[in-house]
Amino acid sequence: xxxxxxxxxxxxxxxxxxxxxxxxxxxxxxxxxxxxxxxxxxxxxxxxxxxxxxxxxxxxxxxxxxxxxxxxxxxxxxxxxxxxxxxxxxxxxxxxxxxxxxxxxxxxxxxxxxxxxxxxxxxxxxxxxxxxxxxxxxxxxxxxxxxxxxxxxxxxxxxxxxxxxxxxxxxxxxxxxxxxxxxxxxxxxxxxxxxxxxxxxxxxxxxxxxxxxxxxxxxxxxxxxxxxxxxxxxxxxxxxxxxxxxxxxxxxxxxxxxxxxxxxxxxxxxxxxxxxxxxxxxxxxxxxxxxxxxxxxxxxxxxxxxxxxxxxxxxxxxxxxxxxxxxxxxxxxxxxxxxxxxxxxxxxxxxxxxxxxxxxxxxxxxxxxxxxxxxxxxxxxxxxxxxxxxxxxxxxxxxxxxxxxxxxxxxxxxxxxxxxxxxxxxxxxxxxxxxxxxxxxxxxxxxxxxxxxxxxxxxxxxxxxxxxxxxxxxxxxxxxxxxxxxxxxx
Amino acid sequence: xxxxxxxxxxxxxxxxxxxxxxxxxxxxxxxxxxxxxxxxxxxxxxxxxxxxxxxxxxxxxxxxxxxxxxxxxxxxxxxxxxxxxxxxxxxxxxxxxxxxxxxxxxxxxxxxxxxxxxxxxxxxxxxxxxxxxxxxxxxxxxxxxxxxxxxxxx
Numbered sequence: 001x002x003x004x005x006x007x008x009x010x011x012x013x014x015x016x017x018x019x020x021x022x023x024x025x026x027x028x029x030x031x032x033x034x035x036x037x038x039x040x041x042x043x044x045x046x047x048x049x050x051x052x053x054x055x056x057x058x059x060x061x062x063x064x065x066x067x068x069x070x071x072x073x074x075x076x077x078x079x080x081x082x083x084x085x086x087x088x089x090x091x092x093x094x095x096x097x098x099x100x101x102x103x104x105x106x107x108x109x110x111x112x113x114x115x116x117x118x119x120x121x122x123x124x125x126x127x128x129x130x131x132x133x134x135x136x137x138x139x140x141x142x143x144x145x146x147x148x149x150x151x152x153x154x155x156x157x158x159x160x161x162x163x164x165x166x167x168x169x170x171x172x173x174x175x176x177x178x179x180x181x182x183x184x185x186x187x188x189x190x191x192x193x194x195x196x197x198x199x200x201x202x203x204x205x206x207x208x209x210x211x212x213x214x215x216x217x218x219x220x221x222x223x224x225x226x227x228x229x230x231x232x233x234x235x236x237x238x239x240x241x242x243x244x245x246x247x248x249x250x251x252x253x254x255x256x257x258x259x260x261x262x263x264x265x266x267x268x269x270x271x272x273x274x275x276x277x278x279x280x281x282x283x284x285x286x287x288x289x290x291x292x293x294x295x296x297x298x299x300x301x302x303x304x305x306x307x308x309x310x311x312x313x314x315x316x317x318x319x320x321x322x323x324x325x326x327x328x329x330x331x332x333x334x335x336x337x338x339x340x341x342x343x344x345x346x347x348x349x350x351x352x353x354x355x356x357x358x359x360x361x362x363x364x365x366x367x368x369x370x371x372x373x374x375x376x377x378x379x380x381x382x383x384x385x386x387x388x389x390x391x392x393x394x395x396x397x398x399x400x401x402x403x404x405x406x407x408x409x410x411x412x413x414x415x416x417x418x419x420x421x422x423x424x425x426x427x428x429x430x431x432x433x434x435x436x437x438x439x440x441x442x443x444x445x446x447x448x449x450x451x452x453x454x455x456x457x458x459x460x461x462x463x464x465x466x467x468x469x470x471x472x473x474x475x476x477x478x479x480x481x482x483x484x485x486x487x488x489x490x
Numbered sequence: 491x492x493x494x495x496x497x498x499x500x501x502x503x504x505x506x507x508x509x510x511x512x513x514x515x516x517x518x519x520x521x522x523x524x525x526x527x528x529x530x531x532x533x534x535x536x537x538x539x540x541x542x543x544x545x546x547x548x549x550x551x552x553x554x555x556x557x558x559x560x561x562x563x564x565x566x567x568x569x570x571x572x573x574x575x576x577x578x579x580x581x582x583x584x585x586x587x588x589x590x591x592x593x594x595x596x597x598x599x600x601x602x603x604x605x606x607x608x609x610x611x612x613x614x615x616x617x618x619x620x621x622x623x624x625x626x627x628x629x630x631x632x633x634x635x636x637x638x639x640x641x642x643x644x
Binding site for chain 2: 049051052163165166168169172173175176179183185186188189190191217218221222385386387388390391392394395396398399402403406408411412415418419422426427428445448449450452453455456457
């Protein structure tokens with residue numbers, strides 16, 4: 001415990017880390033305000049740049065991008081009715097109408113304060129819940145891990161975009177991608193087609209860059225000629241006493257909702273903000289105001305989406321199961337730096353883990369300051385012409401894909417997955433399930449194999465293990481998740 | 491046209507799944523003493539694709555109940571941006587990686603509607619150059635040999 005607290009405190013005392021978090025927060029806010037880029041694309045683009053850093057610095061960069069970009073999506077959501085990230089989509093419902101009424105500063109002030117409270121709340125929960133969950137996870141053996149990963153995959157059914165069946169198909173495609181290369185226990189080559197660079201399997205980084213960054217480039221090419229309505233802003237205003245009276249209960253409720261949704265494997269800030277918004281509306285005395293500039297709507301969505309960031313880190317760090325698209329990239333970052341996510345991370349790398357948590361906490365304070373004093377300047381960045389921005393994203397993507405192992409094959413993999421991701425999205429398939437499937441694929445197969453060895457081939461004995469059975473029941477419930485979530489959102 | 495929207499994507503997924511099952515059946519078998527009580531390397535991909543085929547049936551049923559919305563044809567910028575990837579491959583393969591990146595940036599700037607020549611040229615030259623210098627000088631990454639890199643490294 002002392003080691004954990006001192007590791008967190010170290011972040012606030014280390015000038016290098018403070019400087020790094022400050023710069024990354026600025027970068028995260030810039031990424032967040034650029035429509036289309038978002039936390040996931042930003043993290044995918046920056047991942048190759050972190051390869052030469054110390055593990056703790058690298059993950060700090062990625063985690064800071066995650067929290068800062070998630071918050072910053074609200075700036076464009078409020079000022080130009082275009083969410084910088086999908087997680088800020090619910091913020092447009094009331095943020096933009098309020099801005100159109102000439103209260104853009106008030107709308108941004110509420111968004112900044114709600115996001116900060118949500119983010120700080122979730123980091124505190126992360127610090128408490130992660131080690132507790134890690135203690136439980138020490139008891140996990142292959143059957144439990146197998147059931148847990150199935151649970152994680154089943155939760156893909158309830159990711160907001162796509163639809164349950166399409167998400168599951170995407171997830172299975174991702175798991176299949178993980179089978180490419182030499183099979184781990186027998187070394188038999190699968191789907192390599194004579195290409196020995198694929199012996200170790202598909203590299204995660206180029207696939208992530210392709211799915212998230214390059215596919216987004218093709219999607220954004222559709223918006224080349226779109227004209228944005230921009231609301232001018234003089235200064236961001238802190239919420240008044242009356243505002244706080246109106247929104248404090250909403251913020252607290254959304255903090256709980258956001259953190260809980262974030263902890264669920266494969267769910268993320270987008271789902272959290274939608275539910276946070278709809279719950280704010282359900283509990284509000286002024287339901288008619290929603291959609292016309294209700295401050296509770298902004299507070300509900302913003303505190304929930306930022307609360308989901310800390311929540312999503314819990315399964316990522318403790319179980320190695322990503323809580324969202326961005327945490328899938330952070331997970332890849334952990335692996336690339338030799339930090340194997342799982343319960344043992346909390347005994348073997350306590351310092352590193354809590355420094356990352358401390359960095360997330362500090363990033364929340366930093367974007368509070370930036371949001372209050374520099375939001376109007378950041379908003380101007382959204383005016384960068386797409387014809388300049390996206391070619392630069394292309395260059396960063398292909399060089400990022402190349403730099404991991406100095407292989408042109410990785411560049412082609414990124415380009416191919418960019419095109420695959422674009423066509424998948426064109427036909428209503430989300431790309432996040434493919435990424436999550438790819439990450440969990442190896443875990444599913446290895447733990448199934450080890451479970452079969454453990455039970456001498458009697459696969460049904462997996463069901464006799466209480467924790468495994470619990471996860472399998474949860475997986476079943478996870479498949480019914482879309483229906484439950486759609487009811488909740490309604 | 492509506493039936494095409496309902497069945498085309500499920501059909502393509504089904505074909506993909508069947509092809510993978512056929513490929514999986516051709517994979518080598520591992521001796522029983524290595525596999526033990528576990529499964530053959532082919533079993534897991536086959537299981538996945540069978541699961542996919544089951545989901546395809548559900549997808550068809552879902553599409554029949556609620557046919558997918560017609561997909562709008564993407565603008566010129568989208569298709570030409572995808573076509574630029576082919577240009578990128580060819581120029582990388584036969585000329586140089588960085589010249590290919592510059593060519594794609596140049597083409598993309600114009601296709602996406604940038605008409606100020608100095609901006610196009612500046613983006614085309616400054617972006618690859620600064621990224622190259624960052625990766626080459628700071629991150630110490632060697633890039634594949636080509637027209638430009640041969641000159642630089644020599």
